[in-house]
Amino acid sequence: MPRFLTYSLTFVVLFTNVLIGYASNEIGLQAANPLNKFIKSLSVDSLGDQKVDVAVSMMNRNVAKVLIEITVTDTIQQDDWKVELTPSFTPTFHWAPHLTPTDDHIIAQHVFRAPALIMADKSRQVTIIPDLSLLNDHKGPDWYMDLNATENKLILGMSESAVKEHVLFVREEGAEYKSGTIKFGFYILLNDDKKALFNPWEQGLDFLWETWGQGAYDQTDKLNLDPYVDDTYNWAFNSWKESVWQEFTLNGKKVGAPTFIVNVTQSPNYEGLINEREFRSIWNQAWFNSLRSAQGVFRYARRTRNKELMDYAQLTKELALAFPQKNGFFYGLIATEMENVEIDGNHYNRSKGWDAFYWGNSNRNPLTRDARNAPFHILDMSYTAWLMLNWYDELEQDSRLLDYAIAYADALVGLQDSDGFFPAWLALEDLQPYSFLAQSPETSMSVTFLVKLYQISRDERYLDAAVGAMDAVVDNVVMDGRWEDFETYWSCSTYGQEHLVGKKVERNNMYKQNTLSMYWTAQALLNMYQVTGEKDYLRYGNRTLDELLMAQAVWQPPFIYVDAFGGFGVMNADAEWNDSRQSLFAELIIQYGLELGKRQYIQRGLAALRASFLMMYSPYNEKTKQQWEARWPFFGEEDYGFMMENYGHGGVTDDHGLGIGEFTIYDWGNGAAAEAYNRLVDHYGKDFMLNI
Template sequence: MPKKLAGYIAAIQVDSIGGYAPTVDYQEVNQHITKVVISVDIKDTVRLDDWQVNITPNFVPTFHWAPHLTPTAEHIIAQHVFRAPALIMAGGGRQLTLIPDIDLLREKPPVDWYMDMDAPANKLTLGMSLSAVKEHVLYTRKQGGTYPPGKIKFGFYVLTAKTSGLPANPWRQALAFFWEKWGNPLYKQNEPLKHRNLEPYVRHTYNWAFSNWKEPVWQEFDLAGKEVGAPVFIVNSTQSPNYPGEVDEREFRSIWNQAWFNSLRSAQGVYRYARRTGQDELMNYALKTKELALSFPQTKGFFPGLIATEMKDTLIQGKRYHRSSGWDMYYFGNSNRNPYTSDARESPYHLLDMSYTGWLMLTWYAELEKDSRLLDYATTYANGLLSMQQPDGFFPGWLMPDSFQPMQHLNQSPETSMSVTFLLKLYELTQEERYKTAALKAMQAVIDQVIPAGQWEDFETYWSCSRYGETDLVGRKIERNNLFKQNTLGMYWTAQALLACYQTTHNQKYLNQGTRTLDELLMAQAAWQPSFIHVPVLGGFGVMNADGEWNDSRQSLFAELLLDYGKQLDNQEYTQRGLAALRASFVMMYCPENPTSKVQWQQAWPFFGEKDYGFMMENYGHGGVTDAHGLGIGEFTIYDWGNGAAAEAYNRIVDHYGKEFLETN
């Protein structure tokens, strides 16, 4: 081992393969980067379930980071979640980062690669093993590894850095290396899309929602004497005009205005597009959605997050199908992604959802039309929000639906950051100091308690599809990894809020903390193209350190924030990452412009045709496994967290940055 690594690494242990000894070669890339190449010449076929390289740091780390959780020695970080794979430890003025050599991984080795981090044992592991999904979505080793005769090559990069105490930004070194070596070359080859003009995708989206799939998607009804409407929360493949069977609705028919699925966000995209192209019919759709948002009743300023219909089961030839009873039987409720109930009627009020919707109202008011009702509605909510701020600065998570008293979960969480952004926007529009004062107090709480601990826990972390740890991990680190279960949404809200704080105050600490938070978020962004992922993924995002998605729809939410940081810091990497994220937002769309994805869609749903152009699942590989024959392709579209959200991001960025910027950078 080179002497310059001795201060960072005490030992590197490399297993043999079936008794065949490895050869280890060290290559200096620069002063802080060393490439390690391991070769094993195998004469006969070897069956081996687990092969390991174990690295012991030569210091006692107090900071640990890995892209996925391995709560027991049985678990591994499977290559399926290698979006920007790295293991990081830091302490005692030193930082050590390991990055698998994905050039070798792209050569399709006979056995899958993996990583692992055991914090108490002070051990980092890189290895080869097949894997199986256990929890949703964690991985364990699986038997059956087979190595044919020939040369096996495995490798990784060692990145080292001296720090003053704990590193101010532990992810920047790895991110810069990854983007320069793998991300930027792909970006310059026009990945993840081969063309820069995104207008065809937007046309597909609106043609799908308001023409070919209009009957199941567009919901229009009378509410208290007003004609209102919005695209439905979710539709599935059985609602295709080409589907040969009976319709079976996946979830209760509803329209959501919450932090994920927000009809008011998507409607802003429709408004911007209609204004730009002069399409009055589309403009009317957007305005009806605005009217719906303003019709949600307020109590003490607080308001529900969704409107839904009653559902019923319909028996057809002995089989039950889930159907709506229609909008004559509607009710208001809240998101059922919460710790308390799965019934939207009984779900508690969620401050995050209200702050996000309130911020969208203020954005509409500031950028689209000066409808004073939007400002009044948001101000009424803000006054209720201020009454809920806790002495420590945080805003609580959920409120009881009857008394509006705080409940017990996520009362010191990064969800508070969304309220910061909302209050600063209201301050910008009204110049009322109390909104800024409350926002900065809340931001300081997040800076002090959430960011240094990496405690990125929000509603999605435990109470959506990935529910691992919901009963025993909330607020507690996984000891073996020295990590919380983490979700990327909290990082986004916080990076967004910190940039707003900086733009309001010009205090450099906010920009520094924002850049650190943004970089932690970027460790979930794909910076290469794996051979085992069968759609383009450069720029796309994962969800959390316990789930399997690629190209998740959140990338359309993140894209402009990356551009804004790139502009603020004059940083080309952030700009490229932001544009890659925007383009990745359309990769999963079923349409001729996406030939690779289209093949996967037709493998999964052979009946799809031209009238389905625009259908788009929110992500790829959600279940943690993929193949070349449609495995990893979903069966539903959430307009407000899929095609409609992507179109909104594009239209918003066009308004803010211009089409020429999007098509020439």
């Protein structure tokens, strides 16, 4: 174990191999006093027998800067090196961007999008932020962070790391420090404004943006995004149309939509045989929603007077209306039967075609991975019905959309429990609620739907139900950070599904959390404020939005080999950069910026919108294009528009295509990004997006 040196912040001490001093203007003891109220001790590991210089300087009364310099004279092998800070109070609130459930786990630099550690009680808060400027030029073992709530420790350090669960990180042996000067640093943000402590992320967000985000935003090439949209629709409806566009007849009516997912074997440039990645299907759910993407096609077709694309949009609307309702509730997807085909001794997954279709629901649930037998999902239905109302309100007043949504709403309000929540899942046969996530922030999406229906119908029943549901989420979810939804446990990141649902990770004093829940809730709270005028809804909404924004990249790391500024992560137990959800988030962030008069939010929203296209294989994304071609050398012009939903999903990247995926989900990728852009063009105009 490396020995460590402890600096008591009530005085300045000169150790044999560590200098505790003040870097600027020889700030004396009195200037350092603000730290005494917040930090009890700061300990620094030694690195071999090398001299470690530690300088602590107060930038202002609320921000301290710590700079550690280590001069390495000969290569050192040391698996772990760290700095530990102990708050001088007993925190009741803890936050970190990633879970570290055991002492072996760390928050690897791979997930340093807006890195911070936070501890607070009712009167004091400490926020620790790594100095990203130093990390940007760092040569040596990776940086990491850790938060140990049980021992009241905030930790930063250097170590190699490995992925253990999907996706958590642990220390790995083998860290090596070569000769030269190593610089390591961080900022300590102090806050004792009791009113400001209501929102524990605001101070850190502002600091991150002012220190790194604003500069990155100003340097972003604010090009017109139309070329990306053109490539998207050319890809879906021309060069890849044979694989992407699905058109068939239901009950004598022609319908159509892009398929759920395609992979690289379906490229016109791939010389092998097609092997479909998953069952061929079209989804209308909270992730992948054909009706959402179709609204983007509608807006684009209307703006460009493109009749062919308008026909595609209308066929997708007809498909959504064809989904059968059962006592008001309805399915989330339509799929085809699949078969395994053997060709020359190899096996390929193939569809039997739309003559062999069935209705189903999302297989991301706690009951079954079989979409055919998956339960009805309230979240998916509320989201799709809300999209129907948006189509009716903004695109064309097709009364069938309103009637369909009302039938669902009348069934939905009958499910509301005595606390105000809506259940998550219903049994297919008797429509009885399951106990899984019976009281969760998924309820927030139903609030947004009911508010929209109230605004159209003026039926007070819907607003009353929305008020009860919103208050339930505020009282039971928001302040406790219980951001648990279907994706948190029943998608690719399954860590904790057997033992954590409804429980915190003790070592971190945090729930496993997902950003979608934060988004639905921030959106619902803004809608409630706008329809009721109650300022508390806006106050809680702003707090929730700021928690969400802690997942947005405020810089361009050297270890991420595609452009990533403005993009979002997924949850505190996964590793994605540039996830497609940012196209959902973009307008909401802008709306808060306009409502609160906060330019930073508007710029963050526009950065999220631009990031929505960064994973596209396109001549406009030079760095991303190089990574695609390193991974799939056969890609060419016909593939422009192909876009993976995120980057670095597995927690590792390199400059040879590692971190690049193999598929496109149109409704959670290029089609979703195009919809967000076309919606913002209609709502705000192109000049707004180019000149903020």
